[in-house]
Amino acid sequence: MDSMNQLTDTGRRAPATAPPQVARLRRAISLFFALDGFVFAGWVVRIPAIKEQIHASAGALGLALLGVSVGSVATMLLTGKLCRRYGNHPVTVVTAALLSLSVALPPLTHSALHLGLVLLLFGAAYGGLNVAFNAAAVDLAEAVRRPILPSFHAAFSAGGLVGAGLGGLLAPRLSPLCHLLLLTATGLVVTAYAGRVLLRTPGPPATGQVPRRDGTDAVPGCGRAAVGRTRLFVTLYGLITLCTAYGEGALADWGSLHLSADLRTGPGAAAAGYAVFALLMTVSRMSGTWLLERLGDTPVLVAGGLLAAVGMLVGALAPQLWLVYLGYALTGLGLANVFPVAVGGAGALAGPHGVAVASTLGYSGILLGPPSIGFLAEAYGLPGALTTIAALAALAALLGRVVGRGRVGRRGRRRAPC
Structure with a gap:
């Protein structure tokens, strides 16, 4: 197969x-x-x-x-x-x-x-x-x-x-x-x-993995074309993990500071903002299998990215504390299952190598997030900088759609015998 x-x-x-x-x-x-x-x-x-x-x-x-x-x-x-x-x-x-x-x-x-x-x-x-x-x-x-x-x-x-x-x-x-x-x-x-x-x-x-002499995993298919498609899809999944991990890392480091510096909240209220994000992410992941079995990978990727994008726009730009909490909660709900679905997709296509590529790109997103927000905050203010989380979440949704359409298109074509 x-x-x-x-x-x-x-x-x-x-x-x-x-x-x-x-x-x-x-x-x-x-x-x-x-x-x-x-x-x-x-x-x-x-x-x-x-x-x-x-x-x-x-x-x-x-x-x-x-x-x-x-x-x-x-x-x-x-x-x-x-x-x-x-x-x-x-x-x-x-x-x-x-x-x-x-x-x-x-x-x-x-x-x-x-x-x-x-x-x-x-x-x-x-x-x-x-x-x-x-x-x-x-x-x-x-x-x-x-x-x-x-x-x-x-x-x-x-x-x-x-x-x-x-x-x-x-x-x-x-x-x-x-x-x-x-x-x-x-x-x-x-x-x-x-x-x-x-x-x-x-x-x-x-x-579905075929060991190759060069130590990589390849998709059974027609030679280099199948391997090239696999690498492309693994890279796309890796970019999805990068976009979502950027948001996780940036919100962990800067979410509480946004509440204390821009909304003038106390330390307890500021810390509660990230707690809301982390708690809703955990709850969403607990229901992730149920969602995937009923909706499928692509709807979860797309809807999750879009939900996180909307949530982060609210969390970054809303003037009231309860709206920021709501935005953080929606961001946690949206981002929660995007990362595991993308890692799972890369691993299913290319085994441990696919997992390693997606994880490396994802961790690069965690690295890029906090310092990028810091540099952007100096130029545009922290609320404006936090909107980049929303932009990358929307990009993750777009990439999820591209991956989904590519898989459907691939299944819709008969593969010529090799």
Whole structure:
């Protein structure tokens, strides 16, 4: 079967007989997603304390924090190759263990340079884990023939909420070292428990992938033309992840500041704005499978992008607090399932390599978002700068439509025998 047909656009996929290990695999992979969000959020809430510990200026801290981004982006494509060679499950377990261990290193540093170096390792583990468990989740979704990827990303969001909330409670009571060592212990326990399931349960075979001699995955088809189409579609999916991740990263860093600086709210009301966004994103991802099975991939991509665009315009330009909250909520609802659908589409077409490409482009969006908003805010004001989130969400909707029409057109043509 032509793998361009793997992700049907109706959303009503033929049910597959699920072997007994599917439920165990789904729980185990969900635990790794939740662990990723939990550990990363726990680290983020201790950044101010680490800054004081190493006596770093804001500029020096910013350069050190780039270590996370550089390590992640540099590792993602390599992880795709490792997954093809050793399997998604072993790579998931190893990178989760590395993430759990490396999160305890920042409190041991005494300068911005040392912090940046250990954050390179932390970022490499974080980026590697994101590729590996997304690839494992895509394989499982293809095996059961259900769009279950949003549920895994809901676990990530829930883990982040728990990690941030717990971090806020522990920060006044525990030193950064004790807190992050607690994260390490928790991460290793979860990795040992869920990793045992992954390592003992063989992963489902990737659907429709043909290993090539050059180590890449290709679509069964008529030679280079089919490979070229696959690369084009994977790139389009990657651009969709970039557009949506830009919004997530920018809103996380600047959403609360918009409320406090432009609407003159207090710290609590400002923090509540991002909480509304994150909560609605989690809720939307929990219902993502239901939506995809009834509407299909393309309607979710298009409607999600457009909803986020409208929501962010309201959130950026509305003069009243309740309207900004409403805009943030709509943005979270809209963006929530676009990223997992795009990663799943790329993974279904090109296996771990597709996941790695989409994840790398998506993480690039997270990198571009916050500094871009900062530069634009100086020139046009923060409300105007935040409208770029709406513009890129609308672009994601357009790209989702292009991808959907391309898949439908591809299915509508008979493929000549090779």
